[in-house]
Amino acid sequence: MSGLQAIRYTRGSLEVLDQLRLPHEHHYDNITTSEEAFDCIKSMRVRGAPAIAIVAALAHAVELHNGACKASTTEKTIAYIESRLDYLFESRPTAVDLGNAISHLKTTVRRVVVSGLDGQAAQEKVIEAYIEAAEEIFRKDTETNLSIGEHGAKWVVENATVQSAEGKVAVLTHCNTGSLATSGHGTALGIIRSLHSAGSLSHAFCTETRPYNQGSRLTAFELVYENIPSTLITDSMAGALFATRKQKDHIAAVIVGADRVVRNGDTANKVGTYALAVLAKYHGIKFVVAAPTTSIDLKTETGFGIKIEERKREELTQISGAVVGANGSVDVSKTARVAIADQRVGVWNPAFDVTPAELIDAVVTERGVVEKGPDGRFDFSGVMPERW
Numbered sequence: 001m002s003g004l005q006a007i008r009y010t011r012g013s014l015e016v017l018d019q020l021r022l023p024h025e026h027h028y029d030n031i032t033t034s035e036e037a038f039d040c041i042k043s044m045r046v047r048g049a050p051a052i053a054i055v056a057a058l059a060h061a062v063e064l065h066n067g068a069c070k071a072s073t074t075e076k077t078i079a080y081i082e083s084r085l086d087y088l089f090e091s092r093p094t095a096v097d098l099g100n101a102i103s104h105l106k107t108t109v110r111r112v113v114v115s116g117l118d119g120q121a122a123q124e125k126v127i128e129a130y131i132e133a134a135e136e137i138f139r140k141d142t143e144t145n146l147s148i149g150e151h152g153a154k155w156v157v158e159n160a161t162v163q164s165a166e167g168k169v170a171v172l173t174h175c176n177t178g179s180l181a182t183s184g185h186g187t188a189l190g191i192i193r194s195l196h197s198a199g200s201l202s203h204a205f206c207t208e209t210r211p212y213n214q215g216s217r218l219t220a221f222e223l224v225y226e227n228i229p230s231t232l233i234t235d236s237m238a239g240a241l242f243a244t245r246k247q248k249d250h251i252a253a254v255i256v257g258a259d260r261v262v263r264n265g266d267t268a269n270k271v272g273t274y275a276l277a278v279l280a281k282y283h284g285i286k287f288v289v290a291a292p293t294t295s296i297d298l299k300t301e302t303g304f305g306i307k308i309e310e311r312k313r314e315e316l317t318q319i320s321g322a323v324v325g326a327n328g329s330v331d332v333s334k335t336a337r338v339a340i341a342d343q344r345v346g347v348w349n350p351a352f353d354v355t356p357a358e359l360i361d362a363v364v365t366e367r368g369v370v371e372k373g374p375d376g377r378f379d380f381s382g383v384m385p386e387r388w
C-alpha cells in the first residue's frame with residue numbers, strides 16, 4: 001500500500017494534507033471543528049469524492065470527542081449531530097459519497113438503543129456510536145479501494161483489444177483518484193496501481209485536468225512517487241494520443257473515477273471526462289469507471305438529475321505555482337498567483353460533467369464489475385450492499 005496519506009486520524013485528532021500546496025509542499029492542517037472541515041472541503045484543500053465524505057465524518061467525530069456537544073438530552077444530542085451534518089452537506093454538491101455517509105451516520109445515531117440508561121450515559125452512547133461509525137467509514141474505504149483495484153485490473157487485462165507482446169497494457173486517467181482522493185490506494189488510480197503491481201501495466205498517461213490541474217499536480221505526483229512509468233498530457237492532447245499512439249503504446253483503456261453514478265449508469269466526474277469517453281468510443285478504447293458503491297446513487301434515475309457544481313472564475317483566469325529558478329529547480333518559498341487571461345473575460349466553470357451510460361463499458365465496484373446487460377442497460381442491484 002502507498003505511503004501517501006491525505007488524511008491522518010487518531011481518535012480526537014484529524015490532520016488533512018493541504019492539496020493546494022502539492023506537489024511542492026507537504027503541509028497538514030489540523031481540523032478540529034465542522035467549520036474548519038467545511039472550509040477545507042470548499043476550498044479544495046481536500047478533494048475527491050471519498051476523501052470529502054471521510055473528512056466531514058471524522059471532523060465531526062473529533063469535535064464530539066472533544067466535548068463540543070453541550071445538549072442536555074439524548075434527543076437534543078441527536079438533533080445537534082444532525083444539524084452539524086446538514087451544515088457539512090452543503091460544502092460540495094456533486095459527489096454523492098458525502099450525502100451517503102451523512103445519511104448512514106444519521107441512521108446510526110437514531111438506531112442506538114439507549115433504554116435503561118440515564119441522560120448522561122445515553123448521550124455518551126449516542127456520541128460513541130457516531131464516532132465508531134465515522135471511523136468505520138474511514139477504515140473501510142481503503143479495503144474497498146484494494147478490491148476495486150483487483151477487480152478492475154483483471155477486467156482491463158481480460159478486455160484489452162491491444163496489448164504488448166508481454167501482455168501489458170497502457171491506460172489513460174483523468175483528474176486525481178488516488179491515495180490523495182481517498183483514505184488510501186485510490187479508485188481509478190487504484191486500478192492502475194494494481195495493474196502495475198501485477199506486472200500488467202506498460203504505461204500510465206494522465207491528463208493535466210484543467211482548470212484545477214488535479215492531474216498534473218496530484219496524479220503525476222502519485223505516479224512518480226510510486227515509480228509507475230508515466231506521461232503527462234494536456235486535456236486537449238487525448239485525441240492526438242489515441243490517434244497516433246494507441247497501437248504503438250497499446251492503450252487499452254481510459255480509467256476514471258466518479259463523483260456520482262446514477263441508476264442508469266450516467267456518471268458525473270471531473271469536467272473533461274465526457275470528452276474522453278467520446279474519444280475512447282471513436283478509437284475503440286475501453287472506457288472504465290471505478291466507483292465504490294458509496295458513489296452510486298440509485299435514487300437519481302439519469303444524469304439529468306445530477307447537480308453540477310459551478311466554481312469561481314479565478315480558477316480559469318489565474319493560476320498559482322512556485323517560482324522556477326534558472327537551473328529548473330523549484331523554489332517553494334516563492335509562490336505566486338499569476339493572471340493567465342484577461343481578468344474581464346466571461347467565464348463558465350462547471351467542475352464536473354456527465355458521461356452518458358452508453359459510452360461506459362464497465363463500472364468497477366468493490367463488489368465486482370458491472371457491465372451493461374443485453375438490453376444495453378446497467379443494473380447495479382447485484383452489487384449494492386443493503387447497509388445504507
Ligand code: MRU
Pocket residue numbers: 047048049050095174175176177178181182186187188214256257258259269270271351
Ligand atoms: O473537484 P474534485 O477534485 O473533488 O473532483 C474529483 C473527481 O472528479 C474524482 O475523479 C472523483 O471524485 C473520484 S475520486 C476517487
